[in-house]
Amino acid sequence: MASGAKPRVKVPKTAAAGDTITIKTLISHKMESGQRKDKEGNAIPRSIINRFTCDFNGENVIDVAMEPAISTNPFFEFEALVPEAGEFKFTWYDDDGSVYEESKTIAMA
Amino acid sequence: MTLLKNTLSAVAVLSIMGAAVSAEPADDTLILNEETEMVTKTAAPSHLSDALDEIYSGWLFRGTETRAMQADDFDNPGMIFVEQAEEVWNTPEGSEGKSCASCHGATDSMAGVRAVYPKWNEATGEVRTLEMQVNDCRENQMGAEKYGYTSGDMTNMVALISSVSRGLPINVAIDGPVAETWEKGKELYYTRTGQLELSCANCHEDSYGMMIRADHLSQGQINGFPVYRLKNTKLNSVHARFKGCVRDTRAETYNPGSPEFVALELYVASRGNGLSVEGPSIRN
Amino acid sequence: MELTRRNALLMGAGALVVAGIPFRVSAAGEDAIAAFTGGADVADGGDITLTAPEIAENGNTVPIEVSSEGAAEILVLAMGNPTPGVANFKFGKLAASRAASTRIRLAGTQDVVAIAKMNDGTFAKASSTVKVTIGGCGG
Numbered sequence: 170m171a172s173g174a175k176p177r178v179k180v181p182k183t184a185a186a187g188d189t190i191t192i193k194t195l196i197s198h199k200m201e202s203g204q205r206k207d208k209e210g211n212a213i214p215r216s217i218i219n220r221f222t223c224d225f226n227g228e229n230v231i232d233v234a235m236e237p238a239i240s241t242n243p244f245f246e247f248e249a250l251v252p253e254a255g256e257f258k259f260t261w262y263d264d265d266g267s268v269y270e271e272s273k274t275i276a277m278a
Numbered sequence: 279m280t281l282l283k284n285t286l287s288a289v290a291v292l293s294i295m296g297a298a299v300s301a302e303p304a305d306d307t308l309i310l311n312e313e314t315e316m317v318t319k320t321a322a323p324s325h326l327s328d329a330l331d332e333i334y335s336g337w338l339f340r341g342t343e344t345r346a347m348q349a350d351d352f353d354n355p356g357m358i359f360v361e362q363a364e365e366v367w368n369t370p371e372g373s374e375g376k377s378c379a380s381c382h383g384a385t386d387s388m389a390g391v392r393a394v395y396p397k398w399n400e401a402t403g404e405v406r407t408l409e410m411q412v413n414d415c416r417e418n419q420m421g422a423e424k425y426g427y428t429s430g431d432m433t434n435m436v437a438l439i440s441s442v443s444r445g446l447p448i449n450v451a452i453d454g455p456v457a458e459t460w461e462k463g464k465e466l467y468y469t470r471t472g473q474l475e476l477s478c479a480n481c482h483e484d485s486y487g488m489m490i491r492a493d494h495l496s497q498g499q500i501n502g503f504p505v506y507r508l509k510n511t512k513l514n515s516v517h518a519r520f521k522g523c524v525r526d527t528r529a530e531t532y533n534p535g536s537p538e539f540v541a542l543e544l545y546v547a548s549r550g551n552g553l554s555v556e557g558p559s560i561r562n
Numbered sequence: 563m564e565l566t567r568r569n570a571l572l573m574g575a576g577a578l579v580v581a582g583i584p585f586r587v588s589a590a591g592e593d594a595i596a597a598f599t600g601g602a603d604v605a606d607g608g609d610i611t612l613t614a615p616e617i618a619e620n621g622n623t624v625p626i627e628v629s630s631e632g633a634a635e636i637l638v639l640a641m642g643n644p645t646p647g648v649a650n651f652k653f654g655k656l657a658a659s660r661a662a663s664t665r666i667r668l669a670g671t672q673d674v675v676a677i678a679k680m681n682d683g684t685f686a687k688a689s690s691t692v693k694v695t696i697g698g699c700g701g
Contacts, residue, residue: 173578189658232671236647240665241511493698508620526699562619
């Protein structure tokens with residue numbers, strides 16, 4: 170699923186230093202669990218995103234180990250501290266070695 | 279007597295399939311993206327006055343978490359497919375080197391379109407669904423291949439076109455040149471099919487609000503189509519849903535895009551006149 | 563209703579459906595807990611909250627939220643899935659709260675368990691039973 174995985178993130182454009190902000194992320198991915206069978210009865214191999222990270226100016230916000238029980242089109246919502254202006258970096262790691270990245274800058278209000 | 283018999287038989291079938299308990303539609307208000315209040319419950323259109331007092335969006339028959347997922351575009355996974363279609367909208371295709379945008383401009387220009395489809399096409403003298411119109415554009419304006427009627431590409435495009443009409447009231451015409459098709463759709467709606475001998479009306483008019491096994495039966499409104507189903511995690515089109523319903527009565531179904539399903543879509547859409555366009559909505 | 567052969571068959575099928583699908587549980591879940599806690603005994607309770615629906619309309623997409631004020635990480639397990647692992651949330655220096663929401667798959671009615679590993683090395687645990695429904699006439 171190296172193709173077709175498209176990240177979406179929702180981050181406020183501005184914040185005051187020290188603010189808590191809510192971040193939402195969603196990436197299109199089928200998250201093939203490895204538990205399903207095709208029409209011929211053969212097991213469909215597992216193919217999932219197995220890790221998601223969010224960092225801000227090089228400091229970690231959250232690091233999630235993901236298993237096949239995470240739904241299709243993985244969604245996360247969490248809160249981050251914004252100490253200064255800078256850039257959020259979001260990274261998703263696929264079983265097939267692909268890495269999907271997205272970044273969002275945030276300015277001081 | 280026929281009516282009584284029909285009702286009894288529908289109740290019997292529902293009782294067999296699960297406890298025939300009734301649960302009211304949710305008492306809830308859908309506000310999209312904290313700004314657009316949607317009409318999910320309103321007075322039935324006059325042509326339905328003998329059958330129903332009020333019409334309800336399927337949104338009101340879903341659980342709390344499912345309802346919440348539809349209230350925000352970021353939380354709504356159906357919007358992933360709308361975004362994919364937005365790229366297609368702007369990408370030239372076919373022998374004419376045109377994209378949808380070449381003629382129509384930004385997708386905002388489609389606001390209001392979903393609300394009035396299916397509608398009469400004067401040039402061809404037929405009732406057209408949005409899918410038929412999309413394929414007409416592809417074939418005759420773009421010189422591109424037609425999409426499969428219920429294909430992902432088609433359903434995503436219909437979802438994009440629906441998305442810019444969200445909040446506008448469904449308002450399909452039922453008289454004039456479409457009257458004949460509408461009557462045909464109405465007849466299909468009340469015709470029992472399959473080994474279970476169920477019509478659309480048995481479940482969605484006589485029995486909405488009841489539990490059919492673990493499912494809360496809705497009025498079968500289509501204002502939320504295309505719908506993102508939690509069950510298959512993709513967008514589902516009106517005719518694909520019709521096919522599923524008819525199949526579940528254990529009948530041979532009509533084909534998506536067939537004159538029968540076009541007529542049925544026109545009729546079912548008209549039963550929702552006054553509800554807000556919701557597509558892409560979230561259902562179970 | 564007339565008790566014809568067909569109706570009797572249908573009623574039989576109906577009874578099975580009403581009885582529902584069995585509560586699912588696997589031993590692998592307990593193993594996963596032991597691996598996370600290093601075998602320490604973890605009782606329910608403490609500084610952790612798991613929010614999950616009582617009834618999920620479909621097991622494919624079940625929204626959950628975990629939160630714990632003092633956690634360094636939170637492990638989420640679906641005790642009745644073929645493999646119980648769901649996710650492990652590790653909170654970094656810039657996490658404003660030790661809380662996260664996601665959407666998960668549940669193979670059937672079962673307990674979802676969240677275990678927080680605190681900064682001081684202790685653990686807290688919460689669990690919630692989620693009933694997974696099996697749809698309408700289509701199943």
